[in-house]
Amino acid sequence: MEIEADVARHYGTAGIAARVLAALREAQGADAPVTVDGLAPLDQFHGRGPAATRELVALLQPQAGERLLDIGSGIGGPVRWIAAKFDCHVTGVDLTPEFCEAAEALNQATGLTERVRIIRGSALALPVPDGAFDAAYSQNVVMNIADKALFYREAFRALRPGGRLALANLCAGTGGEPYYPVPWATTRETSFLATPEEMRTDLRAAGFEIVDFRDTTAAIAESQRRQRERLRLRHVGHARSPRRLHRARVADILAKERARR
Secondary structure (H helix, E strand, O other): OHHHHHHHHHHOOOOHHHHHHHHHHHHHOOOOOOOHHHHHHHHOOOOOHHHHHHHHHHHHOOOOOOEEEEEOOOOOHHHHHHHHHHOOEEEEEEOOHHHHHHHHHHHHHHOOOOOEEEEEOOOOOOOOOOOOEEEEEEEOOHHHOOOHHHHHHHHHHHEEEEEEEEEEEEEOOOOOOOOOOEOOEOOHHHOOOOOHHHHHHHHHHHOEEEEEEEEOHHHHHHHHHHHHHHHHHOOOOOOOOOHHHHOOEEEEEEEEEOOOO
């Protein structure tokens, strides 16, 4: 699909793993071990990074031995962190080839190749069998997905009956169209924000029961404020704040499959 190719180009860049490992060694020393905790500030570049992953995991509650699916896994930071911390087997699916290559290199560097698998593929046609996973999650992915109903149906298909889905989604707020570029899109052609109510409707239509739905806009706004203050104190120039983007809503969601017929 043309949109998927545009999204992959937006995110893709060569040499990601090498840059991440170089940054780790610069910060911690040339002989520093490569661990999921050491990499976490570098390989989890969704909004709020490791803090957001910990909050989503608190909703998902992975158990040792479970099989988890990360939809839109990026360079695999949360995949590795969850696999290491909870003794799970985690599969990551991502559209961007450069992200998949980086994820595989970092899996090797952390010694997690036995518990982590990375597959290049589309969230709209997940390259996994039906009912293969106990739980799934996705962080800041669906704003690049136009057909959100299909996204949720594919997640449902991949889960076993009674499986759990945890999401962190950026939603449309009341401020209108964001000012572009934004972190997930250069132009509106690859940005597809839905309202929280639209998201609820799509999840239920896919077969999920919504167990928990949290509006985390205030926490995100405060995190952005602190980041701007840090930049100001460091005398780093930055662009005018995208006022409309700040009015977008962010939600953390836990959904479970309804009993299948």
